[in-house]
Amino acid sequence: MRYAGVGCRVSGVGAVLLTLLSCATGCAKTRANSSDTRHPTPDTRILRVCADPNNLPYSNEKQQGFENAIASLIARDLNARVAYTWFPQRRGFVRQTLRHGDCDVIMGIPSNFDQALPTTAYYRSTYVFVTRSDRHLGITSFDDPRLTRLHIGVQMIGNDHVNSPPAHALAKRGIIDNVAGYTVYGDYRSQTPGRDIVDAVANGKVDVAVVWGPQAGYFARQENVALDIVPVSPQIDLPFLPFVFDISMGVRRGDNALRDQLDQEIEKRRADIERILDHYGVPRV
Numbered sequence: 183m184r185y186a187g188v189g190c191r192v193s194g195v196g197a198v199l200l201t202l203l204s205c206a207t208g209c210a211k212t213r214a215n216s217s218d219t220r221h222p223t224p225d226t227r228i229l230r231v232c233a234d235p236n237n238l239p240y241s242n243e244k245q246q247g248f249e250n251a252i253a254s255l256i257a258r259d260l261n262a263r264v265a266y267t268w269f270p271q272r273r274g275f276v277r278q279t280l281r282h283g284d285c286d287v288i289m290g291i292p293s294n295f296d297q298a299l300p301t302t303a304y305y306r307s308t309y310v311f312v313t314r315s316d317r318h319l320g321i322t323s324f325d326d327p328r329l330t331r332l333h334i335g336v337q338m339i340g341n342d343h344v345n346s347p348p349a350h351a352l353a354k355r356g357i358i359d360n361v362a363g364y365t366v367y368g369d370y371r372s373q374t375p376g377r378d379i380v381d382a383v384a385n386g387k388v389d390v391a392v393v394w395g396p397q398a399g400y401f402a403r404q405e406n407v408a409l410d411i412v413p414v415s416p417q418i419d420l421p422f423l424p425f426v427f428d429i430s431m432g433v434r435r436g437d438n439a440l441r442d443q444l445d446q447e448i449e450k451r452r453a454d455i456e457r458i459l460d461h462y463g464v465p466r467v
Contacts, residue, residue, distance in 0.1 A: 298432030399463030
């Protein structure tokens, strides 16, 4: 799930799934195929996918993410095998992978992303409030007066902590001093680098966190205490600060043939895709 927020010019898109336009430092690329794609039969097509090797719940080198599962689902229908180009989703991701020609599709981009040709959306998710169930806080809105005194965790984009949409919404309301920032990247040495903000709710370091839905839903299921996941309301903080985003697959601009094939697969396999998203706890709106 992993994109940068308002400060990085993607129409406010703050989805964590790709952070493609963040202001962080780029990382080295690995042009490596998954193990079952190195010696395809001559009549087997290769579906070349750009992905992050350590970015659960979206993808990892062990192919344990929901984007890995969806790529495999579609590849089977196309009589294809998936070959991955692994690259941490930081600044330069699209330029150095998809646009460089190393791969043909990115499995998750905001539908209004202008550096790739998007497919039809295959899910629509939202930022959510995450709280401990035993606290019975029931927070649903940034206008809840309790947010002025509760300790709040928010996701920040990049090493320079560019503000995400929730951070903008809180700052607009003068809620600053009781806010703690958690980078969307987390500790990349960890097998679950984006989990720390959800852990902070579970262990009581913060009272409430505002997290991109797929990340919140996936990691909340792995905590030892029950967590409540509540969509941010309203979906748009006026005049225009959205918290809900359509997510598509992305191909190179001009590759209409592949885009059309993927559109057909998304429609054909929508029920299967929904089951995969349910399995990973991805909230949809």
